[in-house]
């Protein structure tokens with residue numbers, strides 16, 4: 001008797017507990033009889049499906065059917081229930097409002113003691129939210145989040161499939177590698193939010209100018225790529241590239257700013273220029289690079305010549321990585337002289353690369369590669385240290401050299417720690433920062449204004465003198481020049497070369513000198529090769545010159561000879 005009461009109480013407690021779990025679980029529970037008629041549901045199910053309990057009791061579970069699954073799906077479900085007493089899987093159901101939703105469902109069979117099915121218990125959770133975030137993740141894996149265009153992964157996949165199709169159908173496809181010209185400047189000058197909007201608009205404009213079957217993808221940064229399938233001829237692709245160029249003539253309007261963007265495009269055609277994704281991308285990239293070299297705003301087909309150049313560049317890049325370590329770099333020095341009496345007032349340090357097999361490689365060939373690969377940062381730091389070491393040595397030997405001029409690349413201003421490196425080198429070699437003259441090309445100051453100006457101002461405040469190199473080639477306005485932390489202008493040697501015969505060049509040099517005087521800037525003429533140059537420049541009141549007339553760039557040892565010669569001859573001057 002006592003035992004029965006305890007047993008009943010335990011049974012009662014267990015049932016209460018089950019009821020609490022049944023009602024409080026966030027998963028929907030449906031209990032049906034053997035004929036699938038609903039006999040009980042919990043609260044969670046009414047929330048998930050939108051039905052009230054009274055509406056469901058007695059109904060067949062078909063009421064939830066979305067109509068998406070076929071008869072094979074249900075056959076498999078019933079077989080599993082009959083054989084194993086349980087079925088688990090993803091199922092699409094329908095809410096009362098007609099909305100279809102994904103659910104994770106477990107159905108268990110309940111049998112009586114005789115083994116006959118009496119009930120089915122279904123537990124299911126609404127997995128729409130999980131599905132949505134999964135879809136979002138899937139989308140992000142294959143699309144660029146900014147422009148929502150296909151990303152590199154999806155593009156590679158589409159190109160792979162297109163290549164297979166073109167092989168089967170024996171036709172050709174083209175890819176066009178697109179880079180937005182000078183996008184970086186816009187981004188740096190007008191801010192990243194602005195740049196982002198421009199990328200979105202540019203992507204959209206590309207998309208609006210291709211056929212539905214073509215793919216436009218964003219590879220990253222300001223690089224886009226277009227895949228054209230089943231192209232008839234090169235002319236057809238050229239016409240298409242021209243169309244894209246024309247589509248960009250119309251300015252972009254972002255926050256009331258009107259901006260003109262141009263495109264540089266590299267085109268390659270399969271199978272002629274490659275039959276696999278990697279080769280085609282590499283070749284289109286090399287062709288795009290060539291289009292940029294040729295003055296931007298245009299397109300370039302991939303050719304054997306480009307392939308050769310790309311290969312040479314790669315070899316150069318590989319070797320350049322070793323050049324510093326293997327001590328193949330050397331600084332040559334070219335004097336800067338007073339026009340009045342030829343006195344050396346500074347030495348410009350100029351990089352030389354002597355490769356054991358490739359021979360002497362001119363800076364014009366390897367500096368652009370060093371800049372693109374970022375190697376210029378470490379090479380540039382080496383140049384500063386080495387120039388400081390040499391100046392210290394000369395001074396210790398009693399030579400008088402007021403300043404050493406060093407070329408600084410725009411990349412060093414963007415990525416390097418230029419200020420610290422200059423300060424540390426000067427301190428180490430006991431030089432004043434004012435012993436250094438830093439030469440920056442005009443285009444760098446025009447392109448990447450804000451950051452460059454900030455760093456150069458800081459260096460100038462420490463005492464360094466700043467020179468604009470190749471002056472005259474970058475269209476700096478007087479107003480713009482006033483904003484720059486600049487001490488000296490170096491007139492580009494292209495203006496000096498013909499100054500004696502070409503009235504236009506003479507006029508330009510005159511104008512630069514007049515402008516510099518107004519802004520109280522020193523001027524140095526570069527590329528002075530003859531006496532006539534010197535005379536004309538002196539007449540125009542130019543005070544300093546550099547060029548073969550005085551000396552070519554020579555090794556430190558030879559430069560010392562120049563200093564010795566000067567020491568002896570100046571001492572004998574009256």
Ligand SMILES: Nc1nc2c(ncn2[C@@H]2O[C@@H]3COP(=O)(O)O[C@H]4[C@@H](O)[C@H](n5cnc6c(=O)[nH]c(N)nc65)O[C@@H]4COP(=O)(O)O[C@H]3[C@H]2O)c(=O)[nH]1
Nearest residue numbers: 350351363364367383407408409527528529546547548553
């Ligand atoms: N025809 C002619 N040429 C003359 C005359 N006088 C000087 N030159 C040459 O003109 C170039 C002057 O240097 P740059 O304008 O800074 O132009 C430099 C500079 O932009 C870059 N470069 C050289 N060294 C460095 C460096 O250490 N760092 C960086 N970032 N760039 C460098 O390479 C360029 C070429 O350097 P180089 O081949 O040494 O060529 C030097 C020099 O040898 C002349 O009377 N006639």
